[in-house]
Amino acid sequence: MVKPKKPHIESANAAEQIKSLILSQGLHPGDPLPAESELCQTLGISRSSVREALKHLEALDIVQIRRGVGGFVGPLSMSALVETLAFKTILLAGNDLQALREVVAVRRYLDMGLAEQTCKALKGNPQPGLETLVQLMVDKAAAGKTFPEEDFAFHDGMLALLGNDLVRQLVAAFWRVHVAAIPSMAPPSVESLTETAAAHSEMLTAAINGDVEAYLRAVTKHYAPVFSALNLA
Structure with a gap:
């Protein structure tokens, strides 16, 4: 006698099948998904498994359920990743801030890994918007104020120029x-x-000058204070 599949296993399989269906049909964020009844018939699984699978995929932003309307391909954001990492980092904050050190290290790796591409994209191209952000950071630093919004906007603005x-x-x-x-x-x-x-x-100066080595030195200098603070914490 064949044992029936456990509900959680069937719903997990259903989630993978729905992802495969999205890919095979070339669907994109915002596109409607087939109705639940059609998914049941196409995938050969129960309605309860389809619903559980959709809930799971919705939590990952792969699927978006609009009540009374139906399912759609989700925005595919990284909100689930952010929530998990943020919780882990805060939860382990008492453990010598090791989790935060790892996050900052990854940020530095990304900045350094993109050095050549960044310098190529900005070489010879003045960036008045980024220069304004830098001046705001300089002014706030002189006043003893932090500048997280300007810091993020600076890095996001640099990356926007890379098209990745x-x-x-x-x-x-x-x-x-x-x-x-x-x-x-x-x-x-x-x-x-x-x-x-x-x-x-x-x-910014190094990138506009197309000087990769100077850019790498500046990135190292940028992260030195935060690593120092984390190592002393």
């Missing part, structure tokens, strides 16, 4: 995790704020 939306989403995700864990850290000194603001200026 996936990397842009990744950096934004890690940035939000970093910001969520900031309350676990000691307030930065005026000296570290000034050094960080100056590093942004040097990154």
Whole structure:
């Protein structure tokens, strides 16, 4: 006698089948999904398994359910990743902030890995918007104020010029995790704020000059204060 599949196994399989269906039909974010009854018939699974699978995929932003309307391909954001990383980082904040160190390290790896591409994209192209953000950071640092909004806007603006939306989403995700864990850290000194603001200026200048080596040095300088703070925490 064949044992029936356990509900959670069937719904997990259904989720994979729905993802395969989205890919095979070439659907994109915002496109409607087949109705539940059609999914049951096409995939050969029960309605309860389809509903559980859709709930699971909705939590991952792969599917979006509009009550009374139906299912759609979701925005495919990284909100689930951000929530998990942020919670882990805050939960483990008492463990020498190791989780936050790892997040900051990944951010630095991404910045350094994109150095050549960034310098190529910005070489010879003045960036008044980014220059304004740098000046705001310099002014706030001199006043002993932090500048998380300007910092994020600077990095996001640089990445926007590269045309790589996936990397842009990744950096934004890690940035939000970093910001969520900031309350676990000691307030930065005026000296570290000034050094960080100056590093942004040097990154922008190096990129516009197409100087990859100078850009890498500026990235290292940019992350030095936060790593120092994390190692002393």
